Amino acid sequence: MFIPKHRLFLWMGFMMYSVWYAGTANVNACPFCSATQQTISEEIASAEISVIAKLIQPAATSDDPTNFDLAGNDCGMARFAVQNVLRGDESSAAMEEIEVVYFGKDDKDRSFLINALVNKGPRIEKIAVSSIDWATPLPLTERGVHYVNQLADLPKRGADRLAFFQEHLEDEDPLLAQDAYDEFAIAPYSEVVDLADRMDRQQLIDWISDPRIGPSRRRLYLTMLGTCGTASDGELLESQLLYDYQLLKPGVSVMLAAMARTGPAMSVSILDELIRADVRRKQQCLDALIAAYLKLKGPTGLPLVEEKFLRNSETEYSHTYAALMALRFHGEETDVLPRERILESLHLVLDNKQFADQVVPDLARWEDWSVMDKLVSLFKAGEKDGWIRQPVVSYLLVAAEQEGPVGDRADAALADLEEIDPECVTRARRNSAFSMFAAAVTKSGEGLAKTLEKPVEAPQGVVGQPSLEKAAPSTPNSPESAKTAAKMTSSEVQRSAKDNEGSPSQIILIGVPLIAGLVLMGIFALLLRGADVRSGSADTDVQNQ
Template identity: 30%
Template sequence: MKNICYSLLAALSISLASAAANAAFCPFCDAPSLTLAEQIDQSGHLVLGQWVGGEKATDDSAGSAKFKIVEVAKTKGDVFKVDQEIELPQYIAGKEDGLYLLMGPDTKLIDWHAPTEVTKEAWKYVAEMPPPVTDQKEQIERLAYFLDFLEHPELTVSNDAYGEFAAAPYEVIAPLADRMPREKLRKWVSDPETPVTRMGLYGLLLGLCGKDEDAEAMKHKILHPDSDFRLGIEGAMSGYLIITGEDGLKVLEDSKMKAKTYTDKDGKEEKLPFSETYATMQTLRFMWTYEPDRIPKDRLKQSMRTLLERPELADLVIADLARWKDWGVQEQLMAMYDDEEFDIPSIKRAIIRYMYYCSEDKDKEAEVVPEYAVAAAEHLKALEAKDPKTVRNAKRFLIR
């Protein structure tokens, strides 16, 4: 069982590393590919074409597809016009009178994107969407356009609207709280048919705009796992804490961090999946970074310390406590170093690095060194005396 936990942790850590690499994006969204707006911004031409026929591919040719331009949203140099026919150098089995979104960088049609079939409504969404901007206030207003298209019945539209939020920084998303569709978000969070890839975003949005009754719905969602790994549940947990603060944190501590079991929908007691505890840990990180004024930082430190008892998480917890400059667990870590239950190389290295960073957290100009730094230096010296090889290995990758 322990090996299973470590394997899952490795997978989750890769996911976390990916999220860190895309730190400018929505904290609980899949790393986005190019949105339609970004593709259009890179294109010189955007038109709506009606399929009129084509030549099928042969051994010597990729074939072709002909389109009659119905509408023009963008054309650099006024090259393309309504009723003009264009022929793309690749066959597609289009529908008679079918409408397709066509775009490309220049007049070399071989460089154009593959045609995407759209409805009139989807075309309207694309043609009217605001272009990318760099000013933060303008970004906020621009992102508001896409709120109405989340969970749109057309997948092309809803996927792209989600992608816009996935690509948006949290500081651009949060100011839209008063304009978010609260009741719709609560329904989507509770609906088992909502795509799991969007759950993290919707949970976060509901937290930003939600009320006490929404928190109750989120609490029910959080406390009743329906699978061993719930993608995006950390977004719902974070949204829950945005509404409930310390009271909600106590609920997560009792149900996800201290508890080892949960009661399923049939009243049966089941083992709490490791991923639920890990999601709670990610939630603490989110609150520390993105909502630093919602829950006191000392309270978040206290909560994170609870997870030190978990060997499968301890190395990550120690690293977080070091980043948060929580230097009050030195004696506990020294005891863990010699505890067989925590005799894991990654944990030992994390303890060594913690002691190093603690010993260095001092004012170089001050005459008096803080007591915690003095104690950490002594602990580091003791560890080096009894385990020099591990100390050397740990110091190789220190961020100085």
């Protein structure tokens, strides 16, 4: 069975759309949850025809593969009776039976969700059976059929939509349980918060404590508990944070030593591994656990997190990274922790060589210029090819966009560092447009700076605020403008030229990827050109219909 070129391009477009849709749908989604696949609602929305149909005639099978006519149009075709048209036009609403490629060995009368794209080529005047490209049927249970039929009536967004899927978390039907989780995973965190008063708090605690629950879903349940939990739940999460093998090790060592004298050595090693495995299980969702703990405890929970994960140089890399993810979450999504207090916690990480570069983008994004001198010192003390140098330059490039003392200090620091490592500064300028630092650049007096009250000059401040004062406008021919131009020294002019030289051209940023994409599409079209000699005749058959 061959695939005509026009259908191949149609499905390529469908797959590209699906990837784009999945990528955009996850923007601002549940912070610690990752959707494993498109939700059923997304699959239906991306199809042009979607039906629920029953299998009435399975595809022909044979124990001898040589009996199959692989070039035949009926190879692998199963027949389905349409029960409900979920999406489609008037022509698809009149469908009674359809034929779809399906090799599954399901019983007759089994229901399926089947989506399709319609080939609307210029030579086809109306939809015909041969111009519909059906996707692989998705088997449904009776509960699944009832579930899918209700999706169209749900609100497109909001807590009311999540309330429906909440009832199917850990559903006995694995398909429904997975789809409900994926719906939560792509939902904005604000919608999860709006659902808090309708959550079953005790059920969430039971799921979090259940060793059979996987890491992904446990992260979701921890996030949900953080929105609806009580003070006692905060104590529960704190006990899990303190559940550490290093703290248990003295008691475990005494117990294992006693067992070694009275029992076989194998049982001792097995018990030791079981204890370690239990600790790993409880800490595998550490980012969501810390975030939920801080959501319930507020600023009073930060000292424990700082002492255990940020100040402790012996903490595992993954544990410190999880703590940083939790702090970023609260810095962007909640107001439980003051921004200044979060920044104090991040400052502790600057003393950790392994993680100092990880927090510099956060400091730039939240416009914390109070550590500028320390970052410059880290640059000078770091190795030429070290991790810290380029983030520091990118931080300074963002700071240089600010007006007033902050911008002046950043310009002076950049000039100083450029003499030490000109290659690093140039590389950072070229890469800044593609990095997370690009999002940190804001207009002077706008964005996060408005929320920060402490000026840069104050030695006690955690976060500096760029000056909001602007120079008085002057006409090009005014005496003031002439004086300003006269003040520019030759070194300033040269440095300005270097800055412009290091900045990537907009034409290059947009044109190069566009040209590369067109070239690849052209090559792919040439490869397909001779893929199947029957493509021309196939197109003719479709046209005749």
